[in-house]
Amino acid sequence: MESEIRSRPAFAHLMVRLNPGESVTAEAGAMASMSAWTRLTARWNGGFFGAIMRRIFGGETLFVNDVACPAGSPGPAEVIFTQATPGDMVELTLDGNTLFLQSGAFIAATNGVSLGVAWAGIASLLGGEGLFRLKVSGRGTVWIGGYGAITPRQIDQEVIVDSGHLIAYEPTVKIRSGLAGGIFSSFFGGEGIVMRITGPGRIYLQTRSLEGLAAWTNSHLL
Amino acid sequence: MAQFPGGVFDDGLPDGRAAASLVPGPEAVEARLDSGAVFVIGYDSLRMEFGGATGRMLFLRGAEPRLTLFSEAPGLLEAIAAAGGPASAGAVAGARAGQAQTRKTHLRNWGIALAVLVALWFTVPPIFRVMVDGAVQQLPLSVDVKLGELASSEMAGLGPAITDEAVAGFATEIVERLRPGLPPEIQALDLKVTVIESTQVNAFALPGGRMAVLSGLLKKADGVDMVAGVMAHELMHVRHRHGMRHIVRAAGVITALTVLAGDATGLLGIAAEGAALAALTSYSREMEAEADLDGVRLAAAAGFDPAGMPAFFRKLSEIAPDSQAPEALSWMSSHPRHDERIAALEAAIPGLVRAESTPMKHTLEAARAALKGD
Structure with a gap:
């Protein structure tokens, strides 16, 4: 299997070339183009019940797709995956460790990676990140995407992240929701509820937030 | 020996971290990496x-400040306690004390949050009501009239107006009999009533005093007192300026939600919308109840039988039962349930003074006879 993230950073898309017999798991709707002999099979995203909970409370898709190049195909299958927002993608390697992904960040993963759904808690909900999060663990490669650029950040002391910017994190970090400043500044300073994150661990941030775009667009509609 | 999946943070590792199996021994906890490397933290310096x-997630740290072991596997703390015995007892006690402290803090925070919610639940609605009433007081009645004019074009879409004197005169005579019971500024409004040809059993009032009676109501009513009860109810919506109040209240709720939860998504957004809907519909139910009780008083003061209004609701519940909204959902409905309204009215009627009644010039029978297809 070969892979390459192209057109970075603004309009990144992922090209995966699957040899006959290989497959990857991808977010529903992420596939933009593929070789004719590629086989696409939809399955519940994290089990039937988990998928429905994630659809309702996490804004995630109900299904994920298994994308395979069947054995005996005339050649490798080239598949292009894209994401809904303009922005970068990164390739992460799992080596027995676990990562939590926020809704919409997942693009695709290789076979050794297992996808699960985990309860994210009220703090995550208040931070605008949904009640559930995607848990990826095992061994293999995960591709994630974000709106804008993606920056990893190693956390040792507490950092404050505005809601809507966190897209992935290691399970060792602790996330609490809180106000950005006093009551007044929090309501009128435009930051509202923020996440206070303590390490040790690594987090991945997207430089832009969809809520920010939505608010900016909204202000021009009236 | 039991192994627990977890990991290691150490500056010496490539990328600073690695997955590892944690193995509690008699003297120390070992973290074994796939690469064969082993990291050890002795119980003498262990903090968890x-x-x-x-x-x-259980974090284990020792004398070496840059080394941290971690694992979320259940049973690790118990395994360390069992393997280390007295050697690990201090570290285990420290972890448990920290856990208890965290639980206590959580419980306290949830308690505070719950108390704040309960306090808001009881204080915000009455304050808001006073503010809405104050705002409506500031607006002159001419605003209601303008609003009614804007909506009156929609009235025309319901069906053709019936101009036959037997029908139109009947409705107008009821309004004229009810009029003296209204405050002077409401009497001064153009309280014009139109009968509209329609099979619907309904009547409504627009802000500013224009009213419509659908001819289905005249066909189904069992007497003039029923029609008068409905029209008195509608006049009370005009008198209490319920249309304006509803608009001011809706604008207030939406503004408040936009300020407080403007970027709320997911469940929080759904909850906010649900709260707004519940607040507005419960308010409109209060307005219906107010129009019922003041309307029945108005009808009695004009010499109509106040029992006409509950009798009409009973009739209505036969035509359109509440079956669409079961009891548990009644808080979502903008109108109170028929049985609740009937019960409230019947409780109020014995205390009312009915004025002496004089025969009407226009009768319901004559109005009905003039209606087509009856």
């Missing part, structure tokens, strides 16, 4: 605490 994204 729970944390991480779920709060169930």
